[in-house]
Amino acid sequence: MRIRDQFRFVKQNMKKNKMRVFMTVLATAMGCAFLIVIASVPFGLHQTFVKDLLQQDTINEINVQGIETDEGYQPITEKDIKNLRQFKNVKAVTFKSYIEQPTTFSIDNYKLETGAMAVDFNAERNAGISLEDGTFPSKENEVLVGYHFATQLFPTDTDKEEELYNEKGKLKEAYQYQKEIIGQTFQMTVTRMNKDGEEETKEIPITIAGIMEEPARDWMMDTEVRISESLLHDIEQYTGTPNGQITIPNENIENEKHYANITVYSYSLEQVQTLTEKLEDNNYLVYSVASSLNQLNMIFTIAKAGLIFIGTIAILIASIGIYNTMTMAVTERAPDIGIMKAIGANPKVIKRIFLLESSYIGLLGAVIGTIIAYMISLFVNFVIPIIIQSAFQEELPEGFKFSAIPATLVIIAIAICLIVTIISGSRPAKKATRIDILKAMRREI
Numbered sequence: 001m002r003i004r005d006q007f008r009f010v011k012q013n014m015k016k017n018k019m020r021v022f023m024t025v026l027a028t029a030m031g032c033a034f035l036i037v038i039a040s041v042p043f044g045l046h047q048t049f050v051k052d053l054l055q056q057d058t059i060n061e062i063n064v065q066g067i068e069t070d071e072g073y074q075p076i077t078e079k080d081i082k083n084l085r086q087f088k089n090v091k092a093v094t095f096k097s098y099i100e101q102p103t104t105f106s107i108d109n110y111k112l113e114t115g116a117m118a119v120d121f122n123a124e125r126n127a128g129i130s131l132e133d134g135t136f137p138s139k140e141n142e143v144l145v146g147y148h149f150a151t152q153l154f155p156t157d158t159d160k161e162e163e164l165y166n167e168k169g170k171l172k173e174a175y176q177y178q179k180e181i182i183g184q185t186f187q188m189t190v191t192r193m194n195k196d197g198e199e200e201t202k203e204i205p206i207t208i209a210g211i212m213e214e215p216a217r218d219w220m221m222d223t224e225v226r227i228s229e230s231l232l233h234d235i236e237q238y239t240g241t242p243n244g245q246i247t248i249p250n251e252n253i254e255n256e257k258h259y260a261n262i263t264v265y266s267y268s269l270e271q272v273q274t275l276t277e278k279l280e281d282n283n284y285l286v287y288s289v290a291s292s293l294n295q296l297n298m299i300f301t302i303a304k305a306g307l308i309f310i311g312t313i314a315i316l317i318a319s320i321g322i323y324n325t326m327t328m329a330v331t332e333r334a335p336d337i338g339i340m341k342a343i344g345a346n347p348k349v350i351k352r353i354f355l356l357e358s359s360y361i362g363l364l365g366a367v368i369g370t371i372i373a374y375m376i377s378l379f380v381n382f383v384i385p386i387i388i389q390s391a392f393q394e395e396l397p398e399g400f401k402f403s404a405i406p407a408t409l410v411i412i413a414i415a416i417c418l419i420v421t422i423i424s425g426s427r428p429a430k431k432a433t434r435i436d437i438l439k440a441m442r443r444e445i
Contacts, residue, residue, distance in 0.1 A: 031369065042300050
């Protein structure tokens with residue numbers, strides 16, 4: 001019997017018991033849909049968290065917090081930064097040395113009290129740091145400001161502060177600084193404590209050379225000012241303290257100087273893990289997005305495997321229906337099987353026919369189940385954000401997916417469905433090959 005005839009024979013037999021076959025296909029479809037939907041949750045959350053993580057940090061960054069020694073934690077020094085730059089595959093090493101006092105920046109009738117930090121502008125440029133506008137500073141008194149610096153400049157010529165802000169607590173556009181800030185000279189106010197314990201202030205003129213790129217998150221606000229190392233040195237000379245601390249002056253500034261927020265940049269993502277391991281071997285305390293991604297991938301891989309296993313149980317339950325359907329089919333078609341054997345049909349052909357039928361039921365159920373799963377996934381991704389927003393009065397991040405169905409999940413689900421249905425139909429198919437011809441002709445088994 002040709003394979004085409006076998007398929008035609010399967011279709012004819014399935015049409016004889018449409019309702020029973022329909023219910024079996026439906027049960028298989030529900031099992032497959034359940035598997036895909038329940039496993040789509042970790043797939044969706046995994047995609048969301050990975051996207052969120054990549055937006056928050058640069059993938060080729062390695063943050064160095066300090067050095068672990070026998071005596072305990074040790075902060076990063078200038079010598080350590082030079083050492084870090086000697087490691088293989090290091091593209092750049094940047095640092096942030098914060099001024100440890102509130103600094104005020106003013107121009108005309110506007111001012112802003114915000115944080116300031118010293119950075120290596122050449123290293124920032126080599127690391128590929130992007131600017132929204134302007135250029136990197138080339139002079140000692142030139143600085144970079146955060147993306148929101150201009151919008152947060154506060155007018156000082158009014159006493160009615162309540163009129164300055166809108167309902168969201170943001171400064172109204174009419175009261176914002178209207179001029180272009182690039183190229184403008186601001187006065188940076190620095191405070192020190194003299195030997196008598198009294199505070200004194202000094203104004204240092206600074207010129208804005210560029211504006212940092214907008215933060216990746218909508219809720220993030222960047223108003224900080226990046227100054228040069230030489231300008232920080234001038235501030236330290238004025239205050240007589242490391243990092244401009246407002247304390248009694250100390251002559252040994254250089255001996256106490258340390259750096260914070262050290263970031264090592266590799267040339268590519270592939271080099272991050274190797275470079276991270278080398279730094280850890282040298283007792284550096286490090287953190288990288290790549291390490292977080294590896295941990296995140298491991299956790300979600302376990303979750304995916306566990307939920308796929310749970311979903312497989314639903315298909316196994318549906319396989320009981322397939323087994324019953326195929327057993328009944330063998331019983332009802334005993335005369336047909338007897339005739340086929342009488343005219344010389346090979347037992348393998350008979351077995352193949354019933355396996356084709358069970359496979360057809362499984363494949364049809366898997367396809368229908370996949371379509372249902374996609375519909376449920378779309379519905380869930382549409383409804384869940386609305387429910388969360390109405391219940392908690394908070395919006396989910398843009399692009400948040402509670403459920404995602406990649407092609408790999410569909411392939412896994414269909415493969416499991418086919419394997420289970422073939423196994424379920426194998427015993428009835430084997431039984432069909434053992435039917436006695438004479439008994440089958442008398443409609444007895």
